[in-house]
Amino acid sequence: MQPVSLSNNGEAPTGAGRIQRASSLAEDVYEAIFAQLMSLKIAPGSRITVDNLVKEFDVSHTPIREALGRLEGEGLVLKTHLIGYRAAPQITRRRFDELYEMRLLLEPHGAAKAAAAMDEAKLGTLLEAAGVMSRREGKDERLRYSNFARQDAIFHDKIMEYAENELIRETLGYQHTHFHIFRLMYHSRVTEEALDEHEAILAAFGSADPDAAAKAMRAHIEHSRDRLLPAFD
Numbered sequence: 001m002q003p004v005s006l007s008n009n010g011e012a013p014t015g016a017g018r019i020q021r022a023s024s025l026a027e028d029v030y031e032a033i034f035a036q037l038m039s040l041k042i043a044p045g046s047r048i049t050v051d052n053l054v055k056e057f058d059v060s061h062t063p064i065r066e067a068l069g070r071l072e073g074e075g076l077v078l079k080t081h082l083i084g085y086r087a088a089p090q091i092t093r094r095r096f097d098e099l100y101e102m103r104l105l106l107e108p109h110g111a112a113k114a115a116a117a118m119d120e121a122k123l124g125t126l127l128e129a130a131g132v133m134s135r136r137e138g139k140d141e142r143l144r145y146s147n148f149a150r151q152d153a154i155f156h157d158k159i160m161e162y163a164e165n166e167l168i169r170e171t172l173g174y175q176h177t178h179f180h181i182f183r184l185m186y187h188s189r190v191t192e193e194a195l196d197e198h199e200a201i202l203a204a205f206g207s208a209d210p211d212a213a214a215k216a217m218r219a220h221i222e223h224s225r226d227r228l229l230p231a232f233d
Contacts, residue, residue: 029057030067031143037076037087038149038182039142044090048077075176076183091180093232099177100225106168107156107221108214111201114162115213118205122162126205129155130198133191145182148191153178155198159217181224184231197223 033053036042053064068085071077079085091099114122133151156178160169197220204212 025059026063026066029053029059029063030070031146032057033064033067033071034076034150035140035142035146037071038146038179040183041142042087044087044183046087048085048087050085074179076179088180090183096181096184096225096228096232099175099181100221102175103172103177103221104218106172107160108218110160110163110165110168111204111217112210112214113164114159115205115208115210117162117164118208122158123202123205126155126158126202129158130195130202133198134195145191148194149178149182152182152194159201181228184228193223193227194220 042048050061050064054061068077072079076088077085078088129151133148157169157173160172200216201213201220204216
């Protein structure tokens with residue numbers, strides 16, 4: 001089978017759920033399925049049929065299975081022996097509360113430590129991640145949303161890396177927190193308001209001000225929680 005074709009500007013047909021040619025077909029397929037999961041085109045808990053994806057993307061079974069295996073590792077897809085794949089269920093309200101309680105305990109402190117250790121190179125990396133999140137390139141809104149979710153995860157992970165506490169970083173990363181919370185509500189408000197809050201965090205880092213960084217991170221997490229709470233109404 002031939003891979004799904006791309007137009008001259010690097011965009012794929014809307015039905016393919018992706019817009020940019022990645023470094024490999026497997027990566028391309030992964031990004032397409034990831035975008036559908038994040039935007040809820042593939043509903044939480046629904047069955048994912050490999051044959052249907054093969055037809056949709058016009059590829060062989062191999063890149064589909066590779067992509068699903070990777071998504072399983074990220075907690076977005078579940079595989080049951082002799083049954084197959086399904087999208088991970090939406091997190092419960094209790095799990096949501098627990099995740100945000102954990103974030104509020106760990107991330108403001110991590111941001112303060114990162115600010116104390118901030119240098120020009122580290123700040124440049126964070127500014128680059130924030131810049132990628134602010135771009136609105138391409139016509140596929142689902143892909144833009146999924147890209148934002150991924151860059152947001154990278155942004156927060158980098159901050160914890162700069163805090164130099166690998167246990168905190170691993171604890172937050174293991175939960176795949178950002179992927180799960182972004183699946184709660186597919187809405188532009190989620191991304192637009194987060195960008196403004198990131199600016200406040202970056203300003204504190206630019207001033208190497210630990211107290212301001214902790215305060216900005218706490219406000220960001222609290223606002224993120226409040227934005228997503230209506231998903232449980």
